[in-house]
Amino acid sequence: MRSASQHGSPAASQAIVSGSIQRAHVKVEQATYAYAATDRSAPTFTLGPITFEAQQHELIAILGPNASGKSTLLKLLAGLVKPLSGRVEVGGSEASQLDLRARAQRIALVAQESELLFPLRVWEYVLQGRYPYGRRLRFESDEDCLLAGNALAQVGADALRDRWMDRLSGGEKQRVILARALAQQPSLLLLDEPTQHLDIGGKVELLRRLRRLAEENRNTVIVVTHELNLAAEFSDRILLVHKGKPLRMGVPAEVYQQDLLEEVFEAPLDVDLRPNGRPRVMVRSNH
Secondary structure, three states: OOOOOOOOOHHHOOEEEOOEEEOOOEEEEEEEEEEEOOOOOOEEEEEEEEEEEEOOOOEEEEEOOOOOOHHHHHHHHHOOOOOOEEEEEEOOEEHHHOOHHHHHHHEEEEOOOOOOOOOOEHHHHHHHHHHHHOOOOOOOOHHHHHHHHHHHHHOOOHHHOOOEHHHOOHHHHHHHHHHHHHHOOOOEEEEEOOOOOOOHHHHHHHHHHHHHHHHHOOOEEEEEOOOHHHHHHHOOEEEEEEOOEEEEEEOHHHHOOHHHHHHHHOOOEEEEEOOOOOEEEEEOOOO
């Protein structure tokens, strides 16, 4: 099988914008990481080496079965862990070397679960996204309030600002969590399985919002997901990983090859190419 570094689309190496070469906003070069039970024991899981690039205004989906290394890769991109070898750069700086404030101003990570340590209203929760720009013992500024309000409006949650976080529905809470991330004004937005608690309508709505954020803002959006068809519909490119190894990266039609998907997901699948050029995956019935 061809690796992600071998099967990228032309956009993976460079993008031409207004006649000039746009530098990749996210650059991963031969990055590896490993988990071990102790410092002296052999690794129980190894990720990589992995190489790919992502541009601004681009939405990339990371797909793969459970325990493939998707969330670990997201932690590398977020700078939460340092690669054992290779580099992970965001905006020209190594992600893991950024101080906490600088990292939070560039990168926002929406985790699978966001637990509340104490009761908060939506407005207070979203304002937390402005903490990387404030000073100690200082109340939020007019600019902070403006940006938090804009973030709520962007995700269609402005009417929720006075509600308590623990009384929101799953879809409402997901929109508010995304608003807090947007209030950080990140150039890189990372989301780890953001659709897992949503019904189908909520899933489609969220992916549409992410698609619009990538197009209208200067965000690079990278989403870990199990939703094969939604990823095919809304992503610019897809990175397929399996057992810690990058298998293929490219536009959805390049990645969604029936034999490859069946091998990775261990299920009988049919892949159709729709009139818009995007693939659709269905489970093949044995009846």
